[in-house]
Amino acid sequence: MPYTVTELITSSYNLSTIVSVGLETVTGDQLSEGLKFLNFILSDIALDFKKIPYYSDYSFTAVIGQEKYFIPGLLEPETCVFFLSSVRYPLVYQYRKPYFGEARAENINSLPYAWHTERVLGGTDLYVYFAPSQQYPLVIRGRFLLESVALNQDLSSTFELFFIDYLRHYLAKYICEAYDISLPQRVSDELERFDSKIAEMTNYDLSMQKLSSLQNRW
Helix, strand or coil: CCCEHHHHHHHHHHHHCCCCCCCCCCCHHHHHHHHHHHHHHHHHHHHCHHHCCCCEEEEEECCCCCCEEEEECEEEEEEEEEEECCEEEECEECCHHHHHHCCCCCCCEECCCEEEEEEECCEEEEEEECEECCCCEEEEEEEECCCCCCCCCEHHHCCCHHHHHHHHHHHHHHHHHHHCCCCCHHHHHHHHHHHHHHHHHCCCCCCCCCCCCCCCCC
8 A cells, every 4th residue: 555755744743743633734844844854864864774674785797807886875785795607606804904904916807805895975885806807796785775755755665664654753753853842752652662673673693603723724
């Protein structure tokens, strides 16, 4: 069943108690203001990855000799792999200092084995080493920015109902803060419940690999 941005904004004003259900109508100015607030929220959620319950894949083809690639909208990368003859090979993540600061051979095109990412405006820059020697297909998986929405847009084609309901309560809080009034306790309690449940859904992969100190490394 479709659920539009306009419906969400109207319901949020009702939850905030600024507009009474059945007695008052949300004005055009309030709809415009609510839309602005909602898009602020979708952007603010990027500051806390745990509030984004959705993971996506971004596929692209490596360019021979090219180390850096821009991944639009990528917030939190988790894995990066490349394919060779229908076999998937993982790349090993390196932090900033070892990737950019340790000694290594340059100007060599070969099988990539390491990757690093840096947040930039609008997305993330992905670095791979070695620079690819072929046009390998690569796939990076992670969490991405939530896109801005427009009035009358159908949210049910983008988000599940629980997340729409979460945004509805989140927007009510935003509206109350803008109007300098107290958020109704029942709305505050429900928003807290949503935050907790969504965080549980998106826990990090805490799996470990044990290495023996007696293992032959050479």
